[in-house]
Amino acid sequence: MKNLIIVTGGSGFVGSNLIKLLLEKTNKKIISIDNYSSGSKKNHIKNSRIRYITSDTSEIENKLIKFQNEIHSLFHFGEFARIFKSFEKFDECLKSNSIGTNAVFKFCLENKIKLIYSATSATLGNNGKDKNLSPYAFTKSKNLELLENLKKWFNFKYEVIYFYNVYGPGQIKKGSMATVIGIFEDQFKSKKPLTVVKPGSQSRRFTHIHDTVNICYEAWKKNKCSHYSITHSKSYSIIEVAKMFKRKIVYLKKRRGERYASALTKISLNNKVFRRYGKINLKDYVSSFIKS
Numbered sequence: 240m241k242n243l244i245i246v247t248g249g250s251g252f253v254g255s256n257l258i259k260l261l262l263e264k265t266n267k268k269i270i271s272i273d274n275y276s277s278g279s280k281k282n283h284i285k286n287s288r289i290r291y292i293t294s295d296t297s298e299i300e301n302k303l304i305k306f307q308n309e310i311h312s313l314f315h316f317g318e319f320a321r322i323f324k325s326f327e328k329f330d331e332c333l334k335s336n337s338i339g340t341n342a343v344f345k346f347c348l349e350n351k352i353k354l355i356y357s358a359t360s361a362t363l364g365n366n367g368k369d370k371n372l373s374p375y376a377f378t379k380s381k382n383l384e385l386l387e388n389l390k391k392w393f394n395f396k397y398e399v400i401y402f403y404n405v406y407g408p409g410q411i412k413k414g415s416m417a418t419v420i421g422i423f424e425d426q427f428k429s430k431k432p433l434t435v436v437k438p439g440s441q442s443r444r445f446t447h448i449h450d451t452v453n454i455c456y457e458a459w460k461k462n463k464c465s466h467y468s469i470t471h472s473k474s475y476s477i478i479e480v481a482k483m484f485k486r487k488i489v490y491l492k493k494r495r496g497e498r499y500a501s502a503l504t505k506i507s508l509n510n511k512v513f514r515r516y517g518k519i520n521l522k523d524y525v526s527s528f529i530k531s
Contacts, residue, residue: 241311243306244314246271248273248278249317250279250280250283251273252277254273255278256449256452257314258289260455260456269288271289272303272317273293273294273317276335278317296335297342308350313347313355319331319332321416333374340378353462358383358399358402360444398458406447407420419477436490439478443476444471446469447517449519467513467514468512469517470514471517480521480525
């Protein structure tokens, strides 16, 4: 019986929260593979069912070859995941999102392992044209195209989940990989002005981490070989979010690759997208945070 789940990026924000849910909902063993470029050992969970392996995803076959007959499924969340930084760290983005992800796809295909892949809303805006706004969006969109072809050529089994600006406990608050909400929380606690990238009117659909990982689990359990989006019905501009914290606001200059609207999933791939909406509202979350 195959009783092992692999989570790439298992020491990151989304991956570590997913592992907590899998421990709660299943009796399977889990291996996390992470190179700790943005993940942290602080996110490790002490549990006899978990094993942590330090590695790039490009080495996944070498790291997992002795487990290949035990693996039930693989959540691939271990990719480079920041739009603006993908210009500055193009090589890192390419190595992770193209070379590393191709190695993951190949490993799953050859060993008949079910894949759950984290896609991004960054590829969906402007009727799909935003996929060319940044190296990050481009590599992610090409991975979706490859999955479509692997399904057509080899009947490859996978689920795709589109993430929308995930926030909540465990998010990164400092450094180049920090989330918008994480940055605002850190600035609020430090009693510093909140920094908003111009023009501030760019809108996002912020989705709580608990809603996000619950949909990941749903997709894994239903096993329909489908595409899912997990977002929130309400969108906010960045300046609206900053004002929720009731602090002084200062503006930063515009950045390359910046999206100005957070599109609901509308893509030209051959899969129906099942839309799921989060239950946790950002405004309520922020209100609770500033009172804590």
